Amino acid sequence: MAASFITFEGLDGSGKSTHLKRAAEWMRAGGLEVRCTHEPGGTPLGDAIRGLFLDPRWESVEPRVEALLVFASRRQHLHELVEPALRAGVNVLCDRFTDSSLAYQGIGRGLARPWLEELDRLATDGRRPDRTLLFDLPAETARGRGQSPKRRQREGGLDRFDALDLAFYRRVRDGFLDLARDDPERFLIIDSSGDVESTWAQVEVAMGQIVKVRAS
Ligand SMILES: Nc1ncnc2c1ncn2[C@@H]1O[C@H](COP(=O)(O)OP(=O)(O)OP(=O)(O)O)[C@@H](O)[C@H]1O
Ligand SMILES: [Mg+2]
Structure with a gap:
């Protein structure tokens, strides 16, 4: 069976990160080869771009610049890591991909969809993952979780996105749900408002629909 490109959004x-790690362990236990990666980043150049992208020193980054940075990272990532791994028969699990750009830079920042689609075409030829797990929960709940902005502020790890208000995150959540509604064949929606175990139970079912693993 051809390797799958699966994204977590x-x-x-x-x-996303909690369940991506667990999904990778589950696939490996089932005899599959898996490469875990993330965006922005995933390559040395991409991770350098990620550092620029998140750095709170640039208080106002013009929205198109923000989008150009993530798509530059994405182009390099596809070229250097994702496509070669898939060609070699290795499944790729990726933490965020183009849907995040459409939700954060599009719906969140207000960039026009046709402009983002043109950029996507130039950078990736409109490449889409085979399947996408969307972790859905109210913005308030997400903001209150373990790595909450408050906690990171105390620990000195706040990034540029931590400063954004709840209204921004509510728009982004709705943006993700619209993307999922527009492409129901690709998206699997996971209700992650509950605890880790109830979320994992859904992820395990979803993964079982996407890949074939050896019975353990
Ligand atoms: N249902 C749940 N699923 C996942 N994590 C949960 C859940 N409930 C509580 N948590 C806690 O929420 C925190 C955030 O989870 P995680 O880091 O996986 O999110 P993320 O989507 O990767 O976030 P980020 O985009 O900031 O990296 C973790 O500390 C985790 O233990
Ligand atoms: Mg994460």
């Missing part, structure tokens, strides 16, 4: 604090 949702708000900050929605549980």
